[in-house]
Amino acid sequence: MGAKLLEAPIDVYRFEPGRDAAPRYERYTLTVEPHTPVLTALLKIRAEMDPSLTLRYSCRSSICGSCAMQINSKSRLACQTPIGPEIERHGRLVVEPMRNQPVLRDLVVDQAPFWRQYDRIEPHLKLDPRHPMPEGKPNPMSPEEVARFYETPRCIACAACFSACPAVEADPDFPGPMALAKLYRFVVDPRDQAHQDRLVRIQTGGLWLCLRCHLCTEACPKDVRPSERIRDLKELAIAAQGGTEPGSRHAIGFKENIRERGLLQEMKLVRQTEGLAGLVGQAGQGLRMRRKKPEITKKPRAIEGLDQLQTLYRELDHPAEGEP
Amino acid sequence: MKIAYYPGCVAQESGRELDMATRWVAKALGIELVEFPTFSCCGSGFVDEANLTLNVAINARNLGIAERAGLDVLTICSTCQGMLSLANHRLEDPAMRARVDPALAKIGMPYKGTVKVKHLLEVLTRDIGLGAVKARVRRPLTGLKVGAFYGCHLLRPSQESSMESPEEPRSFEDLLDAIGAEPVMYRGRVMCCGFPILFVKGETANRIAARQIADAKDHGAHAMATPCPLCHISLDGYQNKAEAAVGREFDMPIFHLPQLVALALGATPEEIGLPRHLVPAGPALAHIRPDPTAAPRA
Numbered sequence: 359m360g361a362k363l364l365e366a367p368i369d370v371y372r373f374e375p376g377r378d379a380a381p382r383y384e385r386y387t388l389t390v391e392p393h394t395p396v397l398t399a400l401l402k403i404r405a406e407m408d409p410s411l412t413l414r415y416s417c418r419s420s421i422c423g424s425c426a427m428q429i430n431s432k433s434r435l436a437c438q439t440p441i442g443p444e445i446e447r448h449g450r451l452v453v454e455p456m457r458n459q460p461v462l463r464d465l466v467v468d469q470a471p472f473w474r475q476y477d478r479i480e481p482h483l484k485l486d487p488r489h490p491m492p493e494g495k496p497n498p499m500s501p502e503e504v505a506r507f508y509e510t511p512r513c514i515a516c517a518a519c520f521s522a523c524p525a526v527e528a529d530p531d532f533p534g535p536m537a538l539a540k541l542y543r544f545v546v547d548p549r550d551q552a553h554q555d556r557l558v559r560i561q562t563g564g565l566w567l568c569l570r571c572h573l574c575t576e577a578c579p580k581d582v583r584p585s586e587r588i589r590d591l592k593e594l595a596i597a598a599q600g601g602t603e604p605g606s607r608h609a610i611g612f613k614e615n616i617r618e619r620g621l622l623q624e625m626k627l628v629r630q631t632e633g634l635a636g637l638v639g640q641a642g643q644g645l646r647m648r649r650k651k652p653e654i655t656k657k658p659r660a661i662e663g664l665d666q667l668q669t670l671y672r673e674l675d676h677p678a679e680g681e682p
Numbered sequence: 683m684k685i686a687y688y689p690g691c692v693a694q695e696s697g698r699e700l701d702m703a704t705r706w707v708a709k710a711l712g713i714e715l716v717e718f719p720t721f722s723c724c725g726s727g728f729v730d731e732a733n734l735t736l737n738v739a740i741n742a743r744n745l746g747i748a749e750r751a752g753l754d755v756l757t758i759c760s761t762c763q764g765m766l767s768l769a770n771h772r773l774e775d776p777a778m779r780a781r782v783d784p785a786l787a788k789i790g791m792p793y794k795g796t797v798k799v800k801h802l803l804e805v806l807t808r809d810i811g812l813g814a815v816k817a818r819v820r821r822p823l824t825g826l827k828v829g830a831f832y833g834c835h836l837l838r839p840s841q842e843s844s845m846e847s848p849e850e851p852r853s854f855e856d857l858l859d860a861i862g863a864e865p866v867m868y869r870g871r872v873m874c875c876g877f878p879i880l881f882v883k884g885e886t887a888n889r890i891a892a893r894q895i896a897d898a899k900d901h902g903a904h905a906m907a908t909p910c911p912l913c914h915i916s917l918d919g920y921q922n923k924a925e926a927a928v929g930r931e932f933d934m935p936i937f938h939l940p941q942l943v944a945l946a947l948g949a950t951p952e953e954i955g956l957p958r959h960l961v962p963a964g965p966a967l968a969h970i971r972p973d974p975t976a977a978p979r980a
Binding site: 431432447524525527528529566567568569570571572573575576583585586589592593596603604605608609610612613616620621622624627628631632636643646647650651653654658659661662663666667669670671673674675 | 691692694695696698719720721722723725726727728729730731732733734735736739740743781782784785786788789790791834835838839840848849850869873874876878879881882883886889890893919920922923957958959960
């Protein structure tokens with residue numbers, strides 16, 4: 359009993375740098391069942407229509423992480439994405455290589471930028487040499503300790519998050535979602551002895567360039583939720599070290615700013631984050647905006663019930679203790 | 683309908699035109715906005731990074747205020763929408779409840795968790811309904827090509843309570859259709875405006891904004907529209923910096939969502955604060971063709 363068959367127009371990105379002047383899209387029309395994965399269709403195209411189509415894949419079961427690509431502009435595993443819903447939504451299927459990594463040929467990218475960022479976080483346990491792992495006890499962690507990084511080991515390093523990330527696209531200093539999620543995993547691993555050092559270094563290593571746009575979390579095929587782990591890292595970094603960078607100063611400054619009147623004091627926040635020098639740097643822009651929006655330099659009203667808000671701060675905002 | 687109005691900080695300060703337009707639209711469509719001078723800032727994602735538990739408590743207090751009045755909450759900012767609904771979501775975790783509830787008890791503001799948080803986009807497209815909005819249009823925005831720009835936190839992180847697909851939303855485009863404008867589809871519409879790092883690394887933020895504006899322009903948009911005043915700051919207030927960052931002039935007018943609705947319903951540019959924008963809106967309005975079937979203005 360087969361599902362209703364579907365005539366699927368598939369536009370595939372084709373490009374061989376060095377030989378082709380520019381990328382082109384080749385259209386293949388296939389008759390498939392709606393639940394057919396995109397990867398199966400691409401392999402059929404290669405087997406029956408065009409043996410020169412180049413793609414990377416291996417397990418076909420969302421385990422190896424090899425077949426990440428852009429499917430109708432979303433970073434996805436091709437083996438895990440059925441064709442039917444894509445055609446239904448878009449009327450066609452556009453398959454392109456991942457973003458933020460140079461194309462080697464067709465759907466295959468050079469993953470070097472992704473792995474370079476991963477190396478930067480030193481993704482291995484740093485044990486204290488004075489306290490080696492006890493012999494015969496491979497896992498000296500409690501279930502509660504493991505639960506703190508329960509999601510991260512699910513990562514299959516497919517780079518879908520790296521491909522989806524606008525901060526990666528705009529700034530080579532940003533390590534990317536996967537590297538930071540993995541860093542989080544080592545920071546909260548009780549066996550790792552370099553927590554403090556890792557947190558201090560990542561503050562200047564691009565942590566605060568995360569836009570918390572959550573595109574990585576939506577792209578991740580394994581529900582690792584990188585953006586939430588990056589948030590956790592930010593709070594841990596502030597607890598460990600306070601506001602040493604514009605990013606952490608901005609987060610702390612914002613929190614203090616709201617405590618005073620309950621509403622944001624926009625101009626004061628610029629000073630809190632950037633200091634006096636920064637305020638001077640923003641002066642041109644500020645004046646430009648003030649011409650149209652004269653109230654931006656005035657203090658907002660204080661909310662009614664400000665004492666309630668300040669009690670919440672007293673109850674729940676304890677000063678950093680210097681330890682994550 | 684009657685709803686607790688949560689304007690957020692920016693619409694009460696540098697983005698007052700958004701508040702003006704929201705009130706205009708609410709009045710025209712019979713939405714009663716109940717105001718609470720006790721509402722505080724939502725934390726804008728920044729307090730969340732410094733102290734997650736505190737931020738959940740701050741928003742539980744905000745939601746508790748509406749709960750006491752028996753009202754759902756209306757937001758007009760993607761970030762307020764995201765932070766308030768995230769608080770609802772996080773309060774489902776018993777461990778979070780255990781940390782937050784004693785502090786709420788101390789200020790006499792318990793929160794049971796019954797309040798729905800709705801952005802104006804949802805109220806217009808779902809509660810009022812596209813048909814009802816369309817029926818009130820006096821001056822359809824025929825000929826105006828608009829790139830909807832959703833703002834991250836209206837869509838992501840997606841939850842079971844989310845209104846639509848986080849990667850392929852349609853509601854904003856449907857609303858543009860209803861008011862006679864022509865929606866432009868482009869990848870950047872669900873991307874980030876760069877605002878969260880505007881004061882962390884301005885140049886990177888400006889490049890990210892430029893990328894989305896360029897994408898809309900290259901797909902033929904005369905203007906962009908956003909349901910988020912933070913996106914508006916990045917795309918309008920800092921458009922000059924975005925242009926400088928990539929060496930390209932955009933002159934792309936950026937509307938707040940209710941401004942376009944109000945225009946179609948008959949508001950004047952002054953009533954909805956269009957002269958307050960840094961990028962003049964006039965050139966976009968010039969694309970609107972007179973519609974012979976439209977009713978004359980009252």
